[in-house]
Amino acid sequence: MENILQQLVNGLSLGSIYALIALGYTMVYGIIKLINFAHGEIYMLGAFIGYVFIQYFHLPFFVALVGAMICCAGIGVLIEFLAYRPLRGSTRIAALITAIGVSFLIQNVMKLRFFAGAEPRAFPQAIEQKMIEVGPIMVSNIQLLILGTTVVLMLGLQIIVMKTKMGKAMRAVSVDADAAMLMGISVNQTISFTFAIGSALAAAGGVMIGLYYNSIDPMMGVTPGLKAFVAAVFGGIGLIPGAALGGFSIGLIETFVSASSIEGLSAYKDAIVYFILIIVLLIKPTGLLGKNTKEKV
Amino acid sequence: MRKNLKYNLSWLLLAVAVYLGIFVLKSVGLLSGIVEDTLSLIGINVILAVGLNLIIGFSGQFSLGHAGFMAIGAYATAIFTQIQSTYTGFLLSILIGVGITIVVALVVGIPTLRLKGDYLAIATLGIAEIIRILIVNGKDDLSQGIFATGGAAGVFGIVDYANWEVIYIFMVLTTIIIANFIHSSTGRTVLSIREDEIAAEAMGVNSTKVKVLAFVLGAATASIAGSLHASYIQTIVPGDFGFMKSVDILIIVVFGGIGSLTGSFVAAILLGILNHVLRNVQAISDYRMIVYALALIIIMIFKPGGLLGKKELSMKKLFQRIGKGGKENASVDR
Numbered sequence: 001m002e003n004i005l006q007q008l009v010n011g012l013s014l015g016s017i018y019a020l021i022a023l024g025y026t027m028v029y030g031i032i033k034l035i036n037f038a039h040g041e042i043y044m045l046g047a048f049i050g051y052v053f054i055q056y057f058h059l060p061f062f063v064a065l066v067g068a069m070i071c072c073a074g075i076g077v078l079i080e081f082l083a084y085r086p087l088r089g090s091t092r093i094a095a096l097i098t099a100i101g102v103s104f105l106i107q108n109v110m111k112l113r114f115f116a117g118a119e120p121r122a123f124p125q126a127i128e129q130k131m132i133e134v135g136p137i138m139v140s141n142i143q144l145l146i147l148g149t150t151v152v153l154m155l156g157l158q159i160i161v162m163k164t165k166m167g168k169a170m171r172a173v174s175v176d177a178d179a180a181m182l183m184g185i186s187v188n189q190t191i192s193f194t195f196a197i198g199s200a201l202a203a204a205g206g207v208m209i210g211l212y213y214n215s216i217d218p219m220m221g222v223t224p225g226l227k228a229f230v231a232a233v234f235g236g237i238g239l240i241p242g243a244a245l246g247g248f249s250i251g252l253i254e255t256f257v258s259a260s261s262i263e264g265l266s267a268y269k270d271a272i273v274y275f276i277l278i279i280v281l282l283i284k285p286t287g288l289l290g291k292n293t294k295e296k297v
Numbered sequence: 298m299r300k301n302l303k304y305n306l307s308w309l310l311l312a313v314a315v316y317l318g319i320f321v322l323k324s325v326g327l328l329s330g331i332v333e334d335t336l337s338l339i340g341i342n343v344i345l346a347v348g349l350n351l352i353i354g355f356s357g358q359f360s361l362g363h364a365g366f367m368a369i370g371a372y373a374t375a376i377f378t379q380i381q382s383t384y385t386g387f388l389l390s391i392l393i394g395v396g397i398t399i400v401v402a403l404v405v406g407i408p409t410l411r412l413k414g415d416y417l418a419i420a421t422l423g424i425a426e427i428i429r430i431l432i433v434n435g436k437d438d439l440s441q442g443i444f445a446t447g448g449a450a451g452v453f454g455i456v457d458y459a460n461w462e463v464i465y466i467f468m469v470l471t472t473i474i475i476a477n478f479i480h481s482s483t484g485r486t487v488l489s490i491r492e493d494e495i496a497a498e499a500m501g502v503n504s505t506k507v508k509v510l511a512f513v514l515g516a517a518t519a520s521i522a523g524s525l526h527a528s529y530i531q532t533i534v535p536g537d538f539g540f541m542k543s544v545d546i547l548i549i550v551v552f553g554g555i556g557s558l559t560g561s562f563v564a565a566i567l568l569g570i571l572n573h574v575l576r577n578v579q580a581i582s583d584y585r586m587i588v589y590a591l592a593l594i595i596i597m598i599f600k601p602g603g604l605l606g607k608k609e610l611s612m613k614k615l616f617q618r619i620g621k622g623g624k625e626n627a628s629v630d631r
Contacts, residue, residue: 035415083598087597087598091601094551097547098597100544100547101594101597104586104589105587107586111586226540230419230423233416237415267434268434270426270430271427271431274423275427
């Protein structure tokens with residue numbers, strides 16, 4: 001029982017990182033139907049920008065976190081403007097390949113010695129890790145910080161999407177871009193804004209994972225990026241609550257499989273995640289929260 | 298039938314001519330080992346790209362798991378040639394790989410091909426990852442069981458029966474099979490599903506069956522390419538068949554033109570040459586992947602349909618053009 005509670009906490013903190021990245025995936029997908037493969041790289045850039053802020057400018061952790069979020073929001077908008085906007089009218093697969101190209105480009109530019117080099121770097125411990133005993137389980141203050149920040153960011157996102165004018169525009173564009181344009185919504189601005197928000201969330205995830213795992217490198221975005229995409233599909237891609245649910249589910253499944261007492265099972269944790277994903281898709285082909293839309297002829 | 302014979306013969310002549318061309322260049326000594334290496338890798342990539350193009354370009358199903366099927370073929374060869382390291386053993390291992398792949402593709406394809414678009418993409422990606430993880434967790438050597446994949450360290454010292462000639466022959470064979478499949482009546486139903494699945498079903502096409510057929514055929518060629526890859530490189534590790542490999546193949550298909558076999562050939566050759574140059578010129582080898590990525594983005598922005606779009610080089614049109622003195626717009630055929 002204690003073990004289960006303990007793993008629940010571990011799973012939730014890992015899951016919240018996946019959820020933060022998945023939110024960016026799902027928002028971009030919802031608005032322009034693009035699987036933004038460069039999203040995992042934004043997360044990596046966020047971690048590196050946070051690293052620079054803390055290591056070289058000696059900024060406090062939260063200032064570095066916000067700084068990285070703002071920088072990555074800018075980078076996200078720039079990527080959309082340079083690489084995805086010219087492809088707005090073309091096929092989705094062309095846009096997907098461009099996204100993969102952008103992802104390769106960022107990884108390899110960061111691997112150059114001039115920028116970061118291929119070697120992993122130690123993330124500075126801006127906040128000293130302390131273990132807090134809550135009843136029978138041990139929780140580190142960093143886990144609490146990750147969970148707390150994620151919840152605050154998700155609430156913030158919910159307010160932006162549901163209560164502000166920009167959020168309304170985002171929802172309108174995702175339902176029907178042409179109709180939204182006729183209503184006087186600037187579609188390009190709305191899409192830029194979506195990229196900014198999504199990238200900022202990924203950056204927050206990157207900085208926090210740097211603090212949690214202590215090590216960052218230019219390839220760190222690939223696996224979490226893929227897992228977050230799985231999480232977004234798991235919950236129903238295009239749906240913001242779906243991304244949160246998917247992220248937490250994937251984090252929990254992964255943690256429980258690797259901690260399970262069955263011998264040798266932990267080596268198969270990724271396989272089990274994908275297997276469950278496929279089963280979910282077969283039973284509910286649009287993800288857990290997705291609604292089935294009737295195809296019209 | 299007789300007319301087709303003419304076109305088929307001319308294709309065959311072309312294939313033989315290219316083979317002789319390479320052979321002569323090689324015996325004269327104009328082809329260095331590195332160039333031959335590049336040619337062989339291009340050949341393997343052509344097999345992979347043509348197979349994936351059948352799935353993505355012709356049946357319109359978005360698969361991100363092509364490397365998984367390649368891995369099955371590669372490991373079938375790696376393991377079986379340890380048991381029987383003869384030339385027959387090598388050919389048998391290709392057959393075994395194809396057999397296993399067909400079974401896996403059927404088991405996987407029948408349920409998942411009901412999914413659409415991105416959901417199918419992620420399901421196939423998941424299957425490729427599952428295959429890779431199973432291989433990573435395989436036994437160390439044959440004394441521990443037949444599933445001796447060597448774990449994360451992989452298998453090395455695989456018998457090298459696949460030289461450029463073997464690869465070339467298999468490339469021609471798989472291309473002939475796929476091209477003929479596309480032009481058969483079943484092939485036309487495959488195309489109809491790409492164009493409009495609902496309309497095709499209304500016309501009586503059994504869409505699931507046809508989609509699974511195209512998927513299985515594409516997967517089987519990937520397995521052949523995997524076997525050749527294993528025997529040519531002689532060392533395989535599970536990391537070779539990850540998500541990145543699937544993306545590499547996808548890039549060739551999209552770069553050449555989705556739904557154009559000629560395009561897959563052109564793209565595999567061009568990207569192969571690009572890779573060759575970038576790898577072997579000292580000054581820019583550090584920037585290889587950056588140039589590759591930039592080229593990809595720029596081509597997609599300026600030519601989003603790929604280099605050839607859906608155009609094919611067609612002997613039929615070529616002959617007609619020669620016959621009519623080039624009045625018609627030739628070599629444009631779906």
